[in-house]
Amino acid sequence: MDRKGVLPGTDVLTDGGRIAAIGTGLSAQGAEVIDATGRYVLPGFVDAHSHVGGFSTTGSEDEDLNEITNPVTAELDAYYGIDPKSAAFPHIAKFGITTSCVTPGSANVICGWALAIKSAGDSLDSRVIKDPVALKAAMGINPKGCYIGKNMMPSSRMGIAEVMREYFMKVKEYMEAKDKAKGDAKKMPKYDLAMEHGIPVLQRKIPLKVHSYQHDMMTVLRIADEFGFDVTLDHALGASDFYDELSSSKHLRGLIYGPVGSPVLPGELCKIDFECLAELDRRGVLTACMTDGPITNCHVLVDEAGEAVRHGMDPMRALAMITINAARIIMCDRRVGSLKVGKDADMLIYTGLPTRDAAARNLATIIDGKVVWQA
Amino acid sequence: MIIKNGMIHDGCGRAYAADIRIKDGLIAAIGKGLKDDGEQAVDAQGRDILPGFIDPVSHWGINGNGTEIRPMGDDNDEKSDPIVPNMNVVYAFNGRAVTLQQLYAYGITAIGVAPTNNEVMGGRMGVFEVEGTNPLKMVIREDAGLKASVTKQVKKTFAARGAAPQTDMKIFQMLSEQLRLAKEYDPKDKKVKRDEKLASVKAVIDGRMPLFVACDSASDIQHVIAITKPYRGIKLVLVNGGGVGAADTYLIGKDKALIVCFNECDADPDTYGTDYDGLAALAGQGLKIGLAAVSSGFGGREDLLWNAMDMVKAMGDPEKVLPMLTANNADILGVGDRLGRIAVGLRADLVVWSANPLTTFKAQVETTYIKGRQVYRKGDAMRCYL
Numbered sequence: 003m004d005r006k007g008v009l010p011g012t013d014v015l016t017d018g019g020r021i022a023a024i025g026t027g028l029s030a031q032g033a034e035v036i037d038a039t040g041r042y043v044l045p046g047f048v049d050a051h052s053h054v055g056g057f058s059t060t061g062s063e064d065e066d067l068n069e070i071t072n073p074v075t076a077e078l079d080a081y082y083g084i085d086p087k088s089a090a091f092p093h094i095a096k097f098g099i100t101t102s103c104v105t106p107g108s109a110n111v112i113c114g115w116a117l118a119i120k121s122a123g124d125s126l127d128s129r130v131i132k133d134p135v136a137l138k139a140a141m142g143i144n145p146k147g148c149y150i151g152k153n154m155m156p157s158s159r160m161g162i163a164e165v166m167r168e169y170f171m172k173v174k175e176y177m178e179a180k181d182k183a184k185g186d187a188k189k190m191p192k193y194d195l196a197m198e199h200g201i202p203v204l205q206r207k208i209p210l211k212v213h214s215y216q217h218d219m220m221t222v223l224r225i226a227d228e229f230g231f232d233v234t235l236d237h238a239l240g241a242s243d244f245y246d247e248l249s250s251s252k253h254l255r256g257l258i259y260g261p262v263g264s265p266v267l268p269g270e271l272c273k274i275d276f277e278c279l280a281e282l283d284r285r286g287v288l289t290a291c292m293t294d295g296p297i298t299n300c301h302v303l304v305d306e307a308g309e310a311v312r313h314g315m316d317p318m319r320a321l322a323m324i325t326i327n328a329a330r331i332i333m334c335d336r337r338v339g340s341l342k343v344g345k346d347a348d349m350l351i352y353t354g355l356p357t358r359d360a361a362a363r364n365l366a367t368i369i370d371g372k373v374v375w376q377a
Numbered sequence: 378m379i380i381k382n383g384m385i386h387d388g389c390g391r392a393y394a395a396d397i398r399i400k401d402g403l404i405a406a407i408g409k410g411l412k413d414d415g416e417q418a419v420d421a422q423g424r425d426i427l428p429g430f431i432d433p434v435s436h437w438g439i440n441g442n443g444t445e446i447r448p449m450g451d452d453n454d455e456k457s458d459p460i461v462p463n464m465n466v467v468y469a470f471n472g473r474a475v476t477l478q479q480l481y482a483y484g485i486t487a488i489g490v491a492p493t494n495n496e497v498m499g500g501r502m503g504v505f506e507v508e509g510t511n512p513l514k515m516v517i518r519e520d521a522g523l524k525a526s527v528t529k530q531v532k533k534t535f536a537a538r539g540a541a542p543q544t545d546m547k548i549f550q551m552l553s554e555q556l557r558l559a560k561e562y563d564p565k566d567k568k569v570k571r572d573e574k575l576a577s578v579k580a581v582i583d584g585r586m587p588l589f590v591a592c593d594s595a596s597d598i599q600h601v602i603a604i605t606k607p608y609r610g611i612k613l614v615l616v617n618g619g620g621v622g623a624a625d626t627y628l629i630g631k632d633k634a635l636i637v638c639f640n641e642c643d644a645d646p647d648t649y650g651t652d653y654d655g656l657a658a659l660a661g662q663g664l665k666i667g668l669a670a671v672s673s674g675f676g677g678r679e680d681l682l683w684n685a686m687d688m689v690k691a692m693g694d695p696e697k698v699l700p701m702l703t704a705n706n707a708d709i710l711g712v713g714d715r716l717g718r719i720a721v722g723l724r725a726d727l728v729v730w731s732a733n734p735l736t737t738f739k740a741q742v743e744t745t746y747i748k749g750r751q752v753y754r755k756g757d758a759m760r761c762y763l
Contacts (some may be wrong), residue, residue, distance in 0.1 A: 282541040296643035308738035
């Protein structure tokens with residue numbers, strides 16, 4: 003299955019980790035042949051928001067992606083919080099996730115850079131598709147909850163909005179000072195990595211990736227308008243209250259929904275509205291799902307896409323949410339997210355269409371042309 | 378009322394097209410071409426009718442109780458003492474809190490509600506309806522089981538307060554001691570001091586109430602089986618299922634059942650990836666399996682169905698998985714004579730789906746009936762905490 007839809011009875015040839023050809027009756031000398039007759043060959047799933055490899059899965063409570071010492075830690079990069087040998091990667095590969103956007107946690111208002119990484123491969127560097135893919139930020143109860151006890155701003159949603167605005171005003175001033183210096187080392191502002199990490203956001207090269215629920219999403223869109231940067235809205239429960247605002251925003255690159263799997267609770271979890279995905283997709287908003295792994299288990303990526311189907315979405319559009327849409331949102335669609343000649347050979351062999359058929363199960367995960375897991 | 382022409386999945390492995398007559402909240406008749414006596418008739422042609430699902434070891438009606446000052450009201454967690462079998466969960470249950478969750482929109486009509494996994498013996502479980510206000514009217518069965526736990530949550534809870542138990546050794550010793558004392562306990566003997574804790578555990582020893590034990594791993598399960606072995610009357614329900622595989626055939630037996638919970642989280646190495654294929658193999662050999670959403674705390678109404686869909690991937694046949702959501706859970710909770718199946722004489726806890734939810738994600742709940750009363754219809758808005 004590719005971006006256009008379904009190609010029945012088709013072969014895929016891979017070479018050097020890339021898709022070399024898609025067609026019928028393909029052959030190549032010495033090529034290993036996998037017979038997928040009657041199976042569904044899908045692009046590897048792309049998880050647009052997770053913490054795999056950065057939150058411990060070995061029993062300790064290490065959260066190397068949450069530096070809860072300052073509400074602005076823009077200088078951080080998830081790259082240094084990831085253990086590439088974490089058991090979490092083969093685990094998610096088994097369930098079909100071949101690429102994850104691994105992001106710092108949501109303890110801080112400005113958390114640091116997020117990257118895109120494959121679930122298997124040789125070195126960390128060879129597995130990273132792109133770093134950064136976004137600057138991570140967070141609204142609501144997480145930053146508030148982390149600093150309220152430390153007698154630090156933010157202790158309220160008002161404080162969060164102000165900390166975020168203040169940061170970008172500083173980045174703007176820093177950029178202006180750099181521009182003014184015109185390369186003159188004496189006139190340059192003091193090098194500040196936290197400011198440097200905000201520059202690509204203000205330049206609209208990467209989006210601000212914002213943990214946000216409910217009306218916090220409206221705060222984010224307003225700040226995005228104020229500074230002219232792009233955003234992704236991550237988690238996004240309650241989006242069904244804001245269809246017009248979300249679909250008319252000039253700065254919304256995508257909405258990443260989930261994880262779901264909690265009771266409705268007061269505040270951020272007050273509304274669970276899978277139906278928003280079909281409606282936003284109809285209105286042209288790029289939608290995706292997320293696991294937040296390992297906080298939530300990796301199966302839920304398919305389950306969430308399936309719930310979108312239960313709530314009115316076409317199963318192929320739901321498949322797009324966890325493949326090409328997610329890849330586009332994390333700016334990796336040149337390499338992953340669909341089956342296309344020249345793209346990375348990241349594929350799954352399924353017994354059915356996972357976003358529709360309950361019994362559909364993954365038989366093999368292929369990353370960069372190599373079978374990394376097989377049933 | 379008659380529901381006509383639906384495809385009935387009876388919860389015991391059979392599927393057939395027939396009409397269902399509901400009278401006084403119970404299923405009065407099942408058959409083809411039932412004549413209506415002028416009663417209300419609902420056409421379910423092209424629809425699938427399933428027994429309401431039962432989420433067997435939940436915290437519904439307790440967690441998500443938004444009116445408390447502390448948002449996560451932990452009223453099923455009496456952690457002042459690791460041994461509190463005398464607690465009754467009926468006093469923790471809040472009807473409004475569970476109604477608000479609209480569990481019936483995902484086909485769930487009854488829930489087993491349990492104390493947490495934080496105590497060695499946390500208290501007595503109950504089975505409840507999912508819609509209503511008064512817990513004492515919603516309760517279908519009290520004392521449906523005694524909830525115990527040998528998980529690391531116990532160690533964590535009591536280590537935090539510098540109290541015992543802090544090791545598996547101590548947990549199992551405490552568990553074993555309670556069973557021994559309860560066996561010796563004779564309330565009729567006037568010389569014996571009244572003891573409500575031992576009276577509760579005695580019901581387990583006598584087989585009047587099953588013992589539910591949350592376990593982190595297969596080795597926990599083996600320890601529990603070893604400790605309970607001398608007490609022949611005990612009906613054992615092992616809860617969680619993480620780490621259990623095809624080799625764990627010692628679980629198979631008339632006095633045992635396994636409740637497999639959905640692993641909400643991937644961060645816990647002991648429950649890292651449920652082995653559904655292994656569980657399917659054990660089920661094929663006669664292990665009684667019930668499926669649950671999560672066993673402690675923070676799960677969603679979707680999780681139960683997602684868990685079942687993972688089981689379908691392993692079992693292949695949805696009809697073999699449906700009992701794990703219905704009849705098996707009802708039997709495990711001791712309410713199999715009243716719910717969990719579509720059969721004459723049982724409660725009319727029925728869900729009309731647009732398709733079989735164990736076959737396709739496209740399936741939506743169209744109508745949910747509890748005791749024959751319509752409690753949900755597709756399109757009823759999800760209720761929302763503010």
